[in-house]
Every structure is written in C-alpha cells, then in structure tokens.
Amino acid sequence: MIDRILTTHVGSLPRPKDVSDMLFARTAGEHVDEAAFEAAVAFAVNDVVDKQKNAGVDVPSDGEMSKISYATYISERLTGFSGDSPRRIPADLLQVPRFMQRLAKGGGTPNYKRPCCTGEIRVRTMAPLNTDIAHFQAALKTSGYINGFMNAAAPGVIALFQPNEHYANDDDYLEALAAAMRVEFETMVAAGLTLQVDSPDLALGRQTMYADSSEDEFIHRIAFHVEVLNRALVGISPDKVRLHLCWGNYEGPHTMDVPLARLLPEVLKINVGALSFEGANPRHAHEWAVFKDTKLPEGKVIIPGILDSSTNYVEHPDLIAERIMRYADLVGRERVMAGSDCGFSSFAGSGAVDPDIVWMKLASLTEGAARATKRLWS
Numbered sequence: 001m002i003d004r005i006l007t008t009h010v011g012s013l014p015r016p017k018d019v020s021d022m023l024f025a026r027t028a029g030e031h032v033d034e035a036a037f038e039a040a041v042a043f044a045v046n047d048v049v050d051k052q053k054n055a056g057v058d059v060p061s062d063g064e065m066s067k068i069s070y071a072t073y074i075s076e077r078l079t080g081f082s083g084d085s086p087r088r089i090p091a092d093l094l095q096v097p098r099f100m101q102r103l104a105k106g107g108g109t110p111n112y113k114r115p116c117c118t119g120e121i122r123v124r125t126m127a128p129l130n131t132d133i134a135h136f137q138a139a140l141k142t143s144g145y146i147n148g149f150m151n152a153a154a155p156g157v158i159a160l161f162q163p164n165e166h167y168a169n170d171d172d173y174l175e176a177l178a179a180a181m182r183v184e185f186e187t188m189v190a191a192g193l194t195l196q197v198d199s200p201d202l203a204l205g206r207q208t209m210y211a212d213s214s215e216d217e218f219i220h221r222i223a224f225h226v227e228v229l230n231r232a233l234v235g236i237s238p239d240k241v242r243l244h245l246c247w248g249n250y251e252g253p254h255t256m257d258v259p260l261a262r263l264l265p266e267v268l269k270i271n272v273g274a275l276s277f278e279g280a281n282p283r284h285a286h287e288w289a290v291f292k293d294t295k296l297p298e299g300k301v302i303i304p305g306i307l308d309s310s311t312n313y314v315e316h317p318d319l320i321a322e323r324i325m326r327y328a329d330l331v332g333r334e335r336v337m338a339g340s341d342c343g344f345s346s347f348a349g350s351g352a353v354d355p356d357i358v359w360m361k362l363a364s365l366t367e368g369a370a371r372a373t374k375r376l377w378s
Contacts, residue, residue: 002334003377004369004370004373004377005324005328005333005336005337005338005369005370005372005373005376006058006059006337006338006369007056007057007058007059007337007338007339007362007365007366007369008057008058008059008060008149008303008337008338008339009057009061009307009339009340009343009344009362009365010196010198010244010246010276010305010309010339010340010341010342010343010344011061011063011064011070011149011151011196011198011244011343012061012063012064012067012070012151012343012344012345012346013048013051013052013061013063013064013065013343013344013345013358014063014344014345014351014355014358015044015063015064015065015345015348015349016040016044016047017349018040019037019040019041019044019065019066019348020348020349022036022037022040023066023067023068023348023349024068024348024349026068027068027113028113038131041065041066041135042135042138044063044065045062045063045065045066045135045136045138045139046135046138046139046142046143048062048063048065048139049062049063049136049139049140049142049143049145049148050139050142050143051359052143052362053143053144053145054359055359055362055363055365055366056362056363056365056366056367057362057365057366059147059148059149059194059337060140060143060145060148060149061136061148061149061150061151061196062132062135062136062139062148062150063345064151064343064345065135066128066131066132066135067151067348068347068348069161069346069347069348070151070153070157070198070343070346071153071157071158071160071161071162071198072113072114072115072161072162073153074153074158074181075115075162076124076125076128077123077124077125077126077128077129077184078121078122078123078124078180079119079120079121079122079123079124080117080118080119080120080121080122080166080176081115081116081117081118081119081162082115082116082118082119083113083115083116083118084113084114084115084116085114085115085116085161085162085163087114088160088161088163088208088209088211089208090204090207090208090248090250090252090256091207091208091211091256092207092252092253092254092255092256092257093250093252093253095253095255096252096253099252099253103250103251103252114161114162115162116162116163116164116165117159117162117163117164117165117166117167117173118165118166119166120166120176121173121176121177121179121180122176122180123180123183126183126184126187129184129187129188130187132150133150133187133188133191133193136148136150136193137191137192137193147192147193147194148193148194149193149194149195149196149242150188150193150194150195150196151196151198151244152181152184152185152188152195152196152197152198153181153197153198154181154197154198154199154201154202154225154229154243155174155177155178155181155225155228155229155232156174156199156201156202156205156222156225156228156229157198157199157200157201158177158181159173159174159177159201159209160200160201160204160205160208160209163209171224174224174225174228175228177228178228178229178231178232179232181232182231182232182233182234185197185232185233185236185241186235186236189236189237189240189241194240194241194242195236195240195241195242196241196242196243196244196276197229197233197241197242197243197244197272198244199225199229199243199244199245200244200245200246200247200248201222201225202222202225202226202245202263202266202267203245203246203247203248203257203258203263204246204247204248205218205221205222205225206218206256206257206258207247207248207256207257215258215262218258219258219262219263219266222263222266223266226266226267226269226270229270230269230270230271233270233271233272236271237273238271238272238273238299239273239299240273241271241272241273241274242272242273242274242275242276242301242303243267243270243272243274243275243276244276244277244303244342245263245267245275245276245277246277246278246341246342247278247283247284249309249310249341249342249343249346250310250352251310251311251352254281254283254284255283257283257284259287259290260277260284260287260290261287261290261293261294264290264294268294268296268297268300272300273299273300273301274300274301274302274303274337275300275301275302275303276302276303276304276305276339277302277303277304277305278305278341278342279304279305279306279323279327279341280304280305280306280307280308280315280323280340280341281305281308281309281310281311281341284305284341285323288304288323288326288327288330291327291330291331292330296331296335300335301335301336301337302327302331302335302336302337303336303337303338303339304323304327304336304338304339305339305340305341305342306320306323306324306338306339306340306365306368307320307339307340307341307361307362307364307365308340308341309340309341309342309343309344309352309353310341310342310352310353311352311353312352312353312354312357314357314360314361314364315361315364315365315368316364316368317364317367317368317370317371318368318371319368320338320364320365320367320368320369320371320372321368321369321371321372321375323368324336324338324368324369324372325372325375325376328372328376333376333377338365338368338369338372340361340365344358
C-alpha cells in the first residue's frame with residue numbers, strides 16, 4: 001500500500017565526459033576500444049544510480065548512460081538504418097530564427113548522425129540491451145534498490161527522428177518498428193524492470209513530422225501511433241509499463257504546442273499503468289487543471305513534471321509540495337508520483353541544466369514530496 005508520494009524522473013541523466021566522447025566517436029565511425037567503453041559505462045551506471053539514491057529518488061533509471069540519445073540508439077540494435085537525415089526543426093523555432101541560431105550556438109541543437117530508414121526493419125541484436133540490463137541490475141543491488149525503470153523508444157519517436165525512405169508509407173514503417181521494438185519491451189519487463197516507453201511523437205510530433213497538418217489532422221494521426229504502440233505492448237502487464245510524452249525538451253516559445261486536454265483522450269488509451277508528462281515549465285504548468293474534467297482509467301497513475309528540465313532554477317520544496325498537492329487533490333494521493341518534465345540529458349553531452357544542479361533539483365524534489373506527504377496523510 002502506498003503511504004507517501006514517490007519520486008522519480010524521466011530517465012536520462014548527465015553522462016561523464018569519457019562516456020560521451022566514446023559515444024560520439026562510435027557514432028562517427030571511429031575506433032573505440034569496446035572493453036574500455038563497457039567499463040566506463042558500467043562505472044557510470046553504478047555512479048548515477050548511487051547519486052539517485054543519495055538524492056532520495058525512489059524509482060531510479062540507469063541514466064541512459066550507454067545511449068547517445070533516447071531515440072537514435074536503436075540503429076545499433078535494429079537493421080535498416082544508415083546515413084544521416086535533415087533535422088526536423090520544431091515549427092515554433094522557425095518563427096524566431098535569431099533565437100533558433102542562438103540556441104544552436106549554445107549547444108541546444110545536438111550534432112550527431114540521425115540515420116534514415118533505408119532498409120527492412122528487424123532485430124539485429126539485443127546484446128547491447130542485455131549488457132545495459134546487467135549493468136543496471138548490478139548498480140541497483142549495490143545501491144540497495146529493489147527496482148528501477150529503463151527507457152525504450154516508441155515506434156513513433158523513432159520515426160520522428162529517423163524518417164522513412166524504404167517502406168511504401170509511414171504506416172508500414174510504424175508497423176515494422178513496433179514489431180521490432182516489441183522484443184526490447186518484452187526483454188526489459190522479463191528482466192524485472194519497469195519499462196518506460198518514450199513517446200514525444202504524441203506531442204512534439206505536431207511541430208515536426210506533422211508540421212503541415214492541422215491540429216485535428218494531428219490528433220487523428222496520433223491515434224494510429226497509439227494503436228501501433230498498443231500492439232507492441234500486447235501481453236505485457238500495464239502495471240509494468242509507463243509512458244512519457246512531451247512537447248520537446250528545449251527552451252523556446254512553444255506557442256504551437258497542442259494542449260494537453262486535446263492529447264489526453266488518445267494518450268489514455270495506451271495500455272500503460274502510468275503516464276509521465278510536462279507540468280512544470282511556463283507553457284504547461286497550468287495544465288494540472290485539465291484533471292478537473294478528466295477521469296483517469298482504473299489503476300492509472302500520473303507522473304507530472306514537478307521539476308523543469310530546461311532551467312537551472314532549483315524549485316523550492318514548498319513549490320514542489322504545492323504542485324504535487326494540486327494533482328493529488330484532483331486524482332487522489334495514491335495516483336500521483338512526482339517527476340521531471342523531461343530528461344536532464346536527452347542527448348549525450350547536452351542538457352540545459354548543469355550536472356551539479358540536476359542533483360540539487362532531485363534532492364529538492366525529495367524534500368518537496370516529503371512535505372506534500374505530511375500534508376496529504378496528516
């Protein structure tokens with residue numbers, strides 16, 4: 001029985017420089033000593049899990065230490081990807097070219113290959129995943145955790161970053177991705193981990209892969225993304241899965257973001273036990289009120305963003321408690337877990353929040369959750 005507000009985050013955390021350097025070298029096709037890489041990743045996972053424990057995080061991740069990004073990592077696990085592809089720049093940034101240029105110069109636009117789909121999608125190898133699981137399980141045991149979550153890319157977000165140049169249409173591409181990613185999903189859950197499916201396509205997709213569509217057309221389109229994802233999750237218990245959606249983890253206008261109220265009817269159809277979404281940044285902090293008129297499916301938990309992942313302000317514990325209580329008052333205290341808006345290092349070597357401040361934020365989240373718990377269970 002849950003008797004307090006638990007804390008977590010979205011997954012990615014700052015990688016050490018040696019790991020980031022080797023990730024970029026591998027992506028560039030340069031020789032990297034694989035034994036040295038695996039040793040560096042194992043050390044990094046152990047360290048990042050220990051830091052989460054010290055910060056008071058209840059449900060940790062492996063920080064995605066071995067991945068260059070949360071979507072393009074799959075090119076080494078699946079066949080059918082090669083080359084590079086043009087960047088799909090969010091439509092709101094195209095409206096402010098001077099700011100977009102400043103963002104790029106400041107490192108806000110990661111520079112690495114994003115391959116296209118140029119061949120048949122099938123599983124190449126699950127060896128990297130099995131290694132990730134082994135590193136994570138060892139780190140969890142060392143730090144005294146019983147369980148943690150591991151990130152996996154949704155078919156839709158893979159298609160968002162790695163466009164189709166092989167299949168007859170995007171529907172066929174999504175179907176092929178779902179069939180292949182199902183193996184990764186099942187492997188994580190079979191290992192006893194909670195699966196987090198990262199699916200920014202369900203929100204960010206409006207400004208990128210479906211930028212030429214109307215909002216109504218976009219909502220209709222993501223209904224198919226949801227259908228395909230559910231097929232990939234068949235047979236997996238929803239209480240072993242959580243889903244993350246977001247509008248893009250970047251500082252920017254976000255004036256073209258689709259309101260959460262429009263997305264929820266489709267997103268809540270996904271067979272997952274928990275839903276993670278942005279709730280702290282200035283564009284979406286008001287959307288807690290959506291849950292006044294939303295009936296959550298039985299057993300569904302929400303993981304609203306209580307920490308902004310794009311600013312170096314450290315949220316005060318009282319503000320954190322206040323944000324948690326808004327949701328708890330609407331959906332019930334047992335159905336709220338405190339999280340972050342997005343990952344703190346969605347791409348290796350990048351992240352708006354300074355690595356030292358990440359841990360200050362997570363420690364403040366722990367304190368804020370404790371204060372909310374005291375008020376909600378008093």
